Amino acid sequence: MVDDQDVKNRRRPDYPYVLQYRTRWSDNDQYSHMNNSIYYHLFDSIVNTYLIEQCGLIPKTSPLIGLVVSSFCRVSS
Numbered sequence: 001m002v003d004d005q006d007v008k009n010r011r012r013p014d015y016p017y018v019l020q021y022r023t024r025w026s027d028n029d030q031y032s033h034m035n036n037s038i039y040y041h042l043f044d045s046i047v048n049t050y051l052i053e054q055c056g057l058i059p060k061t062s063p064l065i066g067l068v069v070s071s072f073c074r075v076s077s
Helices: 004-009 036-055
Strands: none
Touching: none
């Protein structure tokens, strides 16, 4: 498992792939916090975008599919 301090010290340049994603008004609660289930919608969309743009996947014609077989969220502040 990754050390909590290591995670808190990470910065954007530590990640080789970054994708900005626009959220909708309904993705947030009354305190402007993003709803937990939305994180997984974003993960799915970003993984699929990566597979299409970086790996050449063509979903409509490819016999292959991309799967996220394990995931978890760790919120650091």
